[in-house]
Amino acid sequence: xxxxxxxxxxxxxxxxxxxxxxxxxxxxxxxxxxxxxxxxxxxxxxxxxxxxxxxxxxxxxxxxxxxxxxxxxxxxxxxxxxxxxxxxxxxxxxxxxxxxxxxxxxxxxxxxxxxxxxxxxxx
Amino acid sequence: xxxxxxxxxxxxxxxxxxxxxxxxxxxxxxxxxxxxxxxxxxxxxxxxxxxxxxxxxxxxxxxxxxxxxxxxxxxxxxxxxxxxxxxxxxxxxxxxxxxxxxxxxxx
Numbered sequence: 516x517x518x519x520x521x522x523x524x525x526x527x528x529x530x531x532x533x534x535x536x537x538x539x540x541x542x543x544x545x546x547x548x549x550x551x552x553x554x555x556x557x558x559x560x561x562x563x564x565x566x567x568x569x570x571x572x573x574x575x576x577x578x579x580x581x582x583x584x585x586x587x588x589x590x591x592x593x594x595x596x597x598x599x600x601x602x603x604x605x606x607x608x609x610x611x612x613x614x615x616x617x618x619x620x621x622x623x624x625x626x627x628x629x630x631x632x633x634x635x636x637x638x
Numbered sequence: 639x640x641x642x643x644x645x646x647x648x649x650x651x652x653x654x655x656x657x658x659x660x661x662x663x664x665x666x667x668x669x670x671x672x673x674x675x676x677x678x679x680x681x682x683x684x685x686x687x688x689x690x691x692x693x694x695x696x697x698x699x700x701x702x703x704x705x706x707x708x709x710x711x712x713x714x715x716x717x718x719x720x721x722x723x724x725x726x727x728x729x730x731x732x733x734x735x736x737x738x739x740x741x742x743x744x745x
Contacts, residue, residue, distance in 0.1 A: 565732075
């Protein structure tokens, strides 16, 4: 079955970096884009970034643009979110999610999610 | 950016009740809207996509309607497992955006 597993969360000081990983299995990884979505404690959902199937196209939320980068390794069925210059407001559970189907804009719906990894930015 | 406004922010209902949640987009998004259900400590689950298409495995008591800027999620007969928070999300353009959520609580 489709499975997405996030890792790499933890506690980090403001201004430092963290790299999150998303390991995928149970489907043809190269067929789907992958998104990151976050949820601050007790708050709603915020879309963060997406990477296309071939890794050539990316989009970011304005709140993370210039600080976060996204990449994927199709040989390892993995997606990464590099988070630099972290701020306290980046504290959240980060979910990776599969984009639905292979036709735009349906790929902007999220049909499978990981369980999330908590990143805490605090001094 | 497209703003998504959900209402109500919370609703108290009983098992068997019909529940309607609304979502309004700040501009025309055609039918590029999804609904998700999230239970505490869990990842969200896709219920409805393209405004009215039921995701595989989702019970038929869930339905979605609307197009343009105004959308609704209807739960026809609320079940105990439906108590959760529901989010709408627009897929018309980046950045993708969610509504603020509607918490469905037990009356």
